Amino acid sequence: MSVNNGIIGLAKSGRTTIFNALTKGKADTGSFTQQGLAPHIGIAKIPEPRLKVLDNMFHPKNLIPTEVTYIDIGASVKELARDTAISGQLLTQLSKVDALINVARAFTDESIPYVEGSLDIERDIATMNLELAFSDLAIIERRVEKIGISLKGAKQPERQSLLHEQEVLTRFKTSLEKDVPIRELSLTPEETKLIANFQLLTAKPVLIAANIGEDQLPGAEALETELNSRHSRPNCRAITLCGKLEMELAQLDNDAAEELRTEFGLRESGANRIIKSSYELLGLVSFFTIASSEIKVWSIPAGTSAHKAAGKIHSDMERGFIRAEVISYDDLVKCGNQAEARKKGLIRLEGKNYTIQDGDVITFLFNV
Secondary structure (H helix, E strand, C coil): CCCEEEEECCCCCHHHHHHHHCCCCCCCCCCCCCCCCCCCCEEEEEEHHHHHHHHHHHCCCEEECEEEEECCCCCCCHHCCCCCHHHHHHHHCCCCCCCCCEEEEECCCCCCCCCCCCCCCHHHHHHHHHHHHHHHHHHHHHHHHHHHHHHCCCCCCCHHHHHHHHHHHHHHHHHHHHHCCCCCCCCCHHHHHHHHHHHHHHHHEEEEEEEECHHHHHHHHHHHHHHHHHCCCCEEEEEEEHHHHHHHHHHHHHHHHHHHHHHHCCCCCCCHHHHHHHHHHEEEEEEEEEEECEEEEEEEEEEHHHHHHHHCHHHHHCCCCCEEEEEEEEHHHHHHHHHHHHHCCHHHHHCCECCCCEEEEEEEEECC
């Protein structure tokens, strides 16, 4: 699967600067998307060090990493909740993302005014959480209203189905009104399916990206720890990065960027850190396929069966699944090649219910 992340944040938070840093883009950071204009959309390849090792081992014609798409809507989430054609289109784009990146301003710059009049990262995080809740409440209230109308003429079993949906949505509404996002609720499989239908924003994992200035880099780790002590949840965590510096580094070649990054004492790029954090929030693992002189990386939710993983590649593979030949990346590297791994009995035959592990190198056998 490809990964889709939506970038949100209050005006003047550096949201588009972060977008440029992540995508090597050159979107105008001095203006903000107005309703009716297209959002910024960029694609970045997900770094995968193991792919280079496999490249040296097999020398394929093509290496295909997983990609991540970033969408910077550039409009107020609260405004998007209004029931208009234009705002509805933008909200639909945002609702389809896998996770949200909430850019919160932590830098000081007198040339860039503070929307709320002063610097207060906790206030800004809370404000964005309220905007997400406002959006979801508007969607829920409209649906509950429609259910009420439908119930007047509904017959069994449609009536029971509508009543159950009304009950679930009312529970979500109560939770949001108490400032508890849906991602923090314990949901049944049925409720999770219902959430998928509505694509509610507070149900999505959130990565808080504290956008700091260069002068704050020495204290970045301490700030990150402090933010996580207050906001870290199974579906929410925080990181710090200097958006302005990362955007400048993204425009340099790799060697120059690495040299400058070292001067600032940065161990890795902000883009890599965001990708890693997004993967952890989404609970994703990666496996590799080697076929037709091509090595490809696939990202899937942890716990996915071999049968379903095959379907991510092609529906024919899932439909005609026979078995999967599997070897771990580590075992393959130790052996040096597949022939040696097969000789040592390290290539296993697994059935439909085998759970894919991170780093598996897999050949799917199927017949249609």
